[in-house]
Amino acid sequence: MDILYTAASLLTQVEQWRQAGKRIGLVPTMGALHEGHLQLVRAAAADNDVVVVSIFVNPTQFNNPDDFRLYPRLPEADAALLGPAGCTALFSPSVEEMYPAPTVLRFDFGALERVMEGAHRPGHFNGVATVVSKLFHLCQPHRAYFGQKDLQQVAIIRQLVADLSFALELVVFPTVREEDGLAMSSRNRRLSPDERTVAPRLYKALRLAAELVQSGAKSAAVQAAVAEYLSATPTISLEYIEVADAQTLQSLAGPWQGQADVALCLAAHLGSVRLIDNVVVKR
Numbered sequence: 001m002d003i004l005y006t007a008a009s010l011l012t013q014v015e016q017w018r019q020a021g022k023r024i025g026l027v028p029t030m031g032a033l034h035e036g037h038l039q040l041v042r043a044a045a046a047d048n049d050v051v052v053v054s055i056f057v058n059p060t061q062f063n064n065p066d067d068f069r070l071y072p073r074l075p076e077a078d079a080a081l082l083g084p085a086g087c088t089a090l091f092s093p094s095v096e097e098m099y100p101a102p103t104v105l106r107f108d109f110g111a112l113e114r115v116m117e118g119a120h121r122p123g124h125f126n127g128v129a130t131v132v133s134k135l136f137h138l139c140q141p142h143r144a145y146f147g148q149k150d151l152q153q154v155a156i157i158r159q160l161v162a163d164l165s166f167a168l169e170l171v172v173f174p175t176v177r178e179e180d181g182l183a184m185s186s187r188n189r190r191l192s193p194d195e196r197t198v199a200p201r202l203y204k205a206l207r208l209a210a211e212l213v214q215s216g217a218k219s220a221a222v223q224a225a226v227a228e229y230l231s232a233t234p235t236i237s238l239e240y241i242e243v244a245d246a247q248t249l250q251s252l253a254g255p256w257q258g259q260a261d262v263a264l265c266l267a268a269h270l271g272s273v274r275l276i277d278n279v280v281v282k283r
Contacts, residue, residue: 026141032072032186045086061127
């Protein structure tokens with residue numbers, strides 16, 4: 001596995017691959033890798049001739065400076081995991097390499113980013129779209145791999161690909177969970193032992209919400225039930241629970257007859273750590 005630190009070195013490598021007719025898979029990450037990331041890398045290795053994994057903690061998608069500062073960074077451990085998983089080249093640029101000058105371009109995804117994460121983290125998806133666009137241009141992948149845990153991010157990137165005509169296939173894999181149901185996340189490393197013990201209640205709350213949707217409960221009742229369930233754990237502070245159309249991510253009220261698939265999305269704080277999760281109820 002090669003490790004590339006500059007955009008110029010990545011572009012040179014990509015040009016060589018393209019000239020040789022190789023198909024390129026890209027797995028964008030912010031590092032602190034876990035099994036969810038490695039699942040994507042292995043899938044990319046199975047589907048493509050070469051695989052690029054990017055590790056870059058992108059400052060423009062953080063609206064909380066402390067969250068950016070405390071985000072786990074484990075470059076040596078990450079590199080050791082990637083080779084056996086099938087990574088051909090690790091792209092690990094500095095902030096200065098990715099942003100040699102402040103960006104002026106601004107993305108606006110309309111209603112898609114005015115809900116959930118977009119509403120609670122202003123500017124977040126502009127930062128996501130900016131860095132993903134840069135990675136798509138530099139890597140020129142045939143396929144790019146993402147996880148469903150970041151459901152709204154996937155929707156934003158799908159819109160980005162469509163609007164800017166990126167010639168690639170977006171591949172989305174289901175959320176990978178710990179044995180107790182907690183969605184795998186790099187931020188889980190920051191949980192205290194006590195916080196880690198109660199964190200699976202987030203997934204249990206989503207399962208409860210799914211059961212209520214399937215039984216015909218309206219959104220207000222679903223949201224109230226989730227809030228009540230999580231309020232029994234003082235160390236969990238619910239930020240939002242949304243019942244939304246799984247495609248548009250716009251809020252739904254119910255009833256559900258003839259309704260599209262329903263996305264149940266939540267965000268919560270456990271101490272200083274903010275976690276998100278979701279489940280999709282098929283209709």
